Amino acid sequence: MKTGLPVIFAVVLGLGGSTVGFVLAPAVQLGSVKQTTVLNSTDLYPPQRIGDATLGLQVYRANGCAACHTQQVRQEGVACDVGLTGPGKNPQALSNLLSTLTLTHLTKEAADTVADQLTAAGGKVETHIVPAGADLDRGWGVRHSVAEDYLYDYPVQLGNLRAGPDLANIGVRSPDANWHLLHLYAPTSAVSNSKMPSFKYLFHLQKAGSTPSPEALNVPSSFAAPAGYEVVPSPEARQLVAYLLSLRANQPVYDAPFTPPAKP
Amino acid sequence: MSDEIKSSLPTPPADPQPGAVQSNLPIWIVVLTLILVFIGGLYFDQHGGWFKAQVYGPYASADQLELYQPKSGAAAALAHGKVVYEQVCGLCHGVDGLGKPGQAPPLAGSEWVTSAGFNRLAHIPLVGVNGGIKVQGKDWNMAMAAMGAALPDADLASVLTYIRSSWGNKASEVTGDDIHRIRGTLGTHPAPMSGDQMSAMPE
Amino acid sequence: MTANETIHPTATATEIDASCKLPLLALLVGASVWLVIGSVMAMIAAIKFHAPDFLGACPLLTYGRVAAAANDALVYGFCLPASLAVIIWVFARLSQTVYALPLVPVVAAHIWHLGVFVGIVSILLGNSTGFAWLEFPRGGSILILVAFVLIAIPTAATFGFRRDRTLYPSHWFLLAALLWFPWSYASANIFLVAMPVRGVAQGVIDIWFGNNLLFVWFSLVGLGVAFYFLPKLTGRPLYSYFYAQYVFWTLVLFGTWCGIPAGSPFPAWIPALSNLAGWLLIVPVLGVLVMTVKTLGGAPVTTSSAETLPYFKVGLVAFIVSGIALHLVAHNEQLARITEFTWFGQAQVQLQIFGFLGMILFGALYYILPRALGFDFLFPKFTRAHFWFNLLGSVGLVIPLAIAGYAQGSHAYNLDAALPALRFSSMGLLLILVGNLFFAVNLLAMFLSWKITLVKSIFSAVTSPLTAVEVKS
Secondary structure, eight states: OOHHHHHHHHHHHHHHHHHHIIIIIIHHHTTTOOOEEESOOOOOOOOOOOOHHHHHHHHHHTTTGGTTOOOOOOOOOOEEEEEEEEESSSSHHHHHHHHHOOOSBBBBHHHHHHHHHHHHTTTTEEEEEEEEOHHTTTTOOOOOHHHHHHTSSSSOOOOSOOOSSOTTTHHHOOOOOHHHHHHOOHHHHHHHOOOOOOGGGGGEEEEESOOOOOTTTOOOHHHHHHHHOEEOHHHHHHHHHHHHOOOOOOOOBBBBBBOOOOOO | OOTOOOOOOGGGGGOOOOOOEEEEEEEEHHHHHHHHHHHHHHHHHHHHHGGGOOOTTOOOSSHHHTSSOOOOHHHHHHHHHHHHHHHHHHHHOOOSOOOBTTBBBOOOOOOOOOOOOOHHHHHHHHOOOEEEEETTEEEEEEOOOOOTTSSOHHHHHHHHHHHHTTTTTTOOOHHHHHHHHHHSOOOSOOEEEEEHHHHHOOO | OOOOHHHHOOOOHHHHHHHHHHHHHHHHHHHHHHHHHHHHHHHHHHHTTTSSTTTTTTTGOOOOHHHHHHHHHHIIIIHHHHHHHHHHHHHHHHHHOSOOOTTHHHHHHHHHHHHHHHHHHHHHTTTSSTTTOOOOOOHHHHHHHHHHHHHHHHHHHHTTOOSSSSSHHHHHHHHHHHHEEEHHHHHIIIIIIOOOOOTHHHHHHHHHHHEEEEIIHHHHHHHHHHHHHEEEEEESSSSHHHHHHHHHHHHHHGGGGGGOOTTTOOHHHHHHEEEEEEEEHHHHHHHHHHHHHHHHOSSSSOOTTGGGGGHHHHHHOOOHHHHHHHHHHHHHHHHHHHTTTTTHHHHHHHHHIIIIIIIIEEEEEEHHHHHTSSSOOOOHHHHHOOOOOOOOHHHHHHHHHHHHHHHHHTTTTTTHHHHHHHHHHHHHHHHHHHHHHHHHHHHHHHHHHHHHHHHHHHHHHHHOOOHHHHHHH
């Protein structure tokens, strides 16, 4: 080799190839993702993020929350459960049949066979699609994360370390705004073994009047402000909490199907 | 400066240019690469979903993803019926089912919709109505084309199920088989019925 | 004699080294300061896992900000400018000509360090972009991109003026590195900051850039520099030309696609393709293993300057370990599931920064600096101590981090499972910090003594009696 041309060729081939593959292709393919409908429903997913929640994403970014929290749920497998919705005309025969069948943790093919057998015996059945995985067992989600979940995020905060729990659907798990404010102000007051640093700088102390002001935080006595003062969340704290509450990746969509639990 | 700090370095010209041995390219590493590319290709074929945007792990292909779509009976049909209704019927009958004066009678609470049988109801979208009918004691004198004639059996069934169970209506479900049966009794191009003919239809 | 040769005649090693002096100092003085600042910030971040509320009242030093700032100070503040300094010198030496336009990199080095300063301060003030390894907002990122290009151009020109037209393996690696960074940094910033793509594609691009910087770019520089110094320090030729070429091509073609874990929220083809590339990464790693063993093995050849050789040995071992870890995680789904989202990933990053590239850069700089400045380090004991501090520190940082990651991943991400090992890793970081202080003190002392001598010589030239000057001339 006497010239630098082969090197330039290698760069064009190597980096150029991976730029096309992992920059341009995802930008085109995933950049064109649109709102989709929730399975078996007419609701659109994801709902547009509004007001404080949009600003809260910037508080999340500015404080580097993604250094310790991911927003991505993994799903390792999927199973089918067959559920009986009606006993049919011959309950005795059906219950005899049921005692010989496995109804849960089936592949789709096995579930269809079982469903056909039960239907033939007069029962009414429904097949439930049940995602499986360690993240889901921990209650950190109901299905794997998909492109739609991040449609309105900029910057997308996937994160790559779980020093704390995943937050992809924290809004479903902890829907109480006051709990979040308290947790940010004094983490150990909400989660006793928390290693999260306190975000006291998102709150300020103000002189308490004769009656507590409506926006003051109700802090447990061991974490309370000095006598005569009360803890008031700043707008940033409220925005951050609004954003956390808007993280609700819990709807079934075509790319991540599952059967939602029946509504009571 | 060199008087202050004594240099312990060898004289620089003794510093040789580095050289490389010109050995042959060992064949083992090329063979290893090719084997890995082959195995990797098989892996991609089985796990890659062939560049489809909607296939995520743990699903391996678009077919598998399609297989695992939940198809629950009643809820799915209702949801689908709502979509079809809002596209095909909602413009005149209103998404709230209350109808529009001068355009279409209400469906909410209408005795035509909530009747025990759905034979008469199913005929309306299948053949169309021409002329006055009475709905909840009020006269409606207008024409409706056979809006449902072109819909598949399952879609029309889900629309009828939807209007029979929405806005406070509580009547039985209509299945695709029912629509198929009723459609079978009609000719290829049935003429619209008059209001009186329609009123005389068995429920 | 061609016109080329008249402008850039073959120079002696002394002349070449002298021509690189100013760019090297401009890049390295700032780099050594960032090295210390970065290590201190990394230490502050580590202490927060011992005491979560340490310096907690100060929003500038909240964990999320200071951890990102520490990483960026180490990578953009130290690794990149120090790499550029070494590349400048290696290219000039390989070309056997004086460095072309040495003042351009001097100016560019100041722009670079200004860019890093803007970037780090922005992160601490909460103005980071929010993308890992691309946290610098527009002000910082544009400055460092411009500075990099300004340094790359005269360096490539020096390459063009080389006396021996045949390319040596280091040429490919380092030339590719000069093209690689501006390309990947610009593309990532265009698609993430300038005209951001919508949604989760941002995540793919961010991970792609992180891997291309920390694995591919670091490997190109580290291996390129190591392949230059191995024959020089051992007195044996590099084994061999074809292995080096094969390593280069496979690294460039496969390494650039690595790093996207299975289970990421991207369509299956993206992680599948990335895993496939991770399997293939074993090829360049095995190639480097063969090259290291074959070049270093056999009868020892004593050379006058072998004292920096251990740095390169450790660096190459770190590269092999790092590559095998990447390969295993891509290959073994079980292991990937346990190690993903844990400190295992941080262990890989620290191994690349301190164990691999850091070691090789220190080894190279301890060789280059006395030659470029024309006098030895003021504290030679520090250079030997630095090696051991950095080696023990890297081992004491990376292995506990990897163990912490494994414990964390196999205990449902419960931090309590990872804490003992995690706290142990702070000890490793402390050793690295002390070692880095040795380096910085040595370098700054060298810089100051050069500056003082310079000032003295100017002063004496100005104040000496006129007659003396006349006599001299």
